[in-house]
Amino acid sequence: MDGGGLKGSVARAFEPAGIQLRIDQLQMLRPVTVKVRRSKKFAQIVASIAEVGVIEPPVVVRHPKNPNTYLLLDGHLRIEALRLAGAEEVLCLVATDDEAFTYNKRISRLAAVQEHRMILRAIEKKVPEERLARALNIDVVTLRQKRRALDGVCPEAVEMLKDKPVALSAFSLLRRMQPLRQIAVAEMMIGFNCYSRSYLMTLLTATPESQLVPSSRPKQVRGLTPDQVALMERESAHLEREVKVAEQSYGADNLHLAVTVGYLKKLLAVPRIGRYLRASHPDLLDGLQKITEADPTGA
The missing domain is CATH 3.90.1530.10 (Conserved hypothetical protein from pyrococcus furiosus pfu- 392566-001, ParB domain)
Incomplete structure (x- = not known):
C-alpha cells in the first residue's frame, strides 16, 4: 500500500x-x-x-x-x-x-441529546445532583426533568436527532407517539430542517390515533375541528411519502446539480458567451448566474 x-x-x-x-x-x-x-x-x-x-x-x-x-x-x-x-x-x-x-x-453547539447524555454520565460517576445543578445553573427539579427527557423515545429517533437543535422539552411530544411514528417524524424534521416545538406539535396533532401511545391523543387544538384534524392526518401521511421519494432521488439530483453548476460556470466564464447573453438575453443570463450561485453541498 x-x-x-x-x-x-x-x-x-x-x-x-x-x-x-x-x-x-x-x-x-x-x-x-x-x-x-x-x-x-x-x-x-x-x-x-x-x-x-x-x-x-x-x-x-x-x-x-x-x-x-x-x-x-x-x-x-x-x-x-x-x-x-x-x-x-x-x-x-x-x-x-x-x-x-x-x-x-x-x-461549539451542545445539542439537547448530548446535554442529556452528559447529565447521565455525570450522575453515573456519582456527581451529586445539587452540585451538577449548580454547575448548569438550574435547580434540582429541572435537572431531574432533563435526566428523564428521553424516556419513552426510541433509540433510533434519539440517534437521528442526537446532533440536531431540538429543544429537550420537545421530546415530551415525541414520546407520545409509537416508535415507528417517532422515526418518521424525526425524518421529516431533518428533511425540512425544522426542529421547533410548534412544528413537532403540528406533526403530533396530525398523527393518527393508531400511531399514538395509549392515552396520548393531544387535546383538541383551539380553532381546529375534528374534520380539520383528520385532513391534517391525511396531509401528513402524504407529506411523509413525498419526503421518502425525495430522499431516494436526492443523491442523484445533487450530483446532477453539481455537474450543471460547474458546466455553467465554465460556460459563463467565456467572454464571448457572456457578452452575447448580456446583450441579447439579459434575463436568461441573470437566471443562469443564480443557478451558478447554488451550493450543491447544502452547507
Missing part, C-alpha cells in the same frame, strides 16, 4: 501541549456585549466555572506580529467569565491555523 498516493503526514491542528497564558495576553476577535453577559447561556458558564472550573480549554493562535499576544479563536464567554471572576491566567490550546469557523459553526 502506498497510502493512496498521499505524501507526507497529516498536519497537526494544535501544538503538542497546552500553554498557561495571562488573560491580558489574549486578544478577543469579537466583543462580549452587555446583552450576552445578561444571557442565560453566559450565566450557565459563570456557574459552571465557579463550581468545577474550566473544563474545555479556550483555543488560541499565536499573533503573527506580536509574540506576546494570542488571538482567541474559541472561548470568548469562558474568558469573559474568568475575567469577571478575577482570574489572571488560564490554560489554553494553541491552534496551528487561525480559522475560527470550525469552532463557531461545527463544535
Whole structure:
C-alpha cells in the first residue's frame, strides 16, 4: 500500500501541549456585549466555572506580529467569565491555523441529546445532583426533568436527532407517539430542517390515533375541528411519502446539480458567451448566474 498516493503526514491542528497564558495576553476577535453577559447561556458558564472550573480549554493562535499576544479563536464567554471572576491566567490550546469557523459553526453547539447524555454520565460517576445543578445553573427539579427527557423515545429517533437543535422539552411530544411514528417524524424534521416545538406539535396533532401511545391523543387544538384534524392526518401521511421519494432521488439530483453548476460556470466564464447573453438575453443570463450561485453541498 502506498497510502493512496498521499505524501507526507497529516498536519497537526494544535501544538503538542497546552500553554498557561495571562488573560491580558489574549486578544478577543469579537466583543462580549452587555446583552450576552445578561444571557442565560453566559450565566450557565459563570456557574459552571465557579463550581468545577474550566473544563474545555479556550483555543488560541499565536499573533503573527506580536509574540506576546494570542488571538482567541474559541472561548470568548469562558474568558469573559474568568475575567469577571478575577482570574489572571488560564490554560489554553494553541491552534496551528487561525480559522475560527470550525469552532463557531461545527463544535461549539451542545445539542439537547448530548446535554442529556452528559447529565447521565455525570450522575453515573456519582456527581451529586445539587452540585451538577449548580454547575448548569438550574435547580434540582429541572435537572431531574432533563435526566428523564428521553424516556419513552426510541433509540433510533434519539440517534437521528442526537446532533440536531431540538429543544429537550420537545421530546415530551415525541414520546407520545409509537416508535415507528417517532422515526418518521424525526425524518421529516431533518428533511425540512425544522426542529421547533410548534412544528413537532403540528406533526403530533396530525398523527393518527393508531400511531399514538395509549392515552396520548393531544387535546383538541383551539380553532381546529375534528374534520380539520383528520385532513391534517391525511396531509401528513402524504407529506411523509413525498419526503421518502425525495430522499431516494436526492443523491442523484445533487450530483446532477453539481455537474450543471460547474458546466455553467465554465460556460459563463467565456467572454464571448457572456457578452452575447448580456446583450441579447439579459434575463436568461441573470437566471443562469443564480443557478451558478447554488451550493450543491447544502452547507
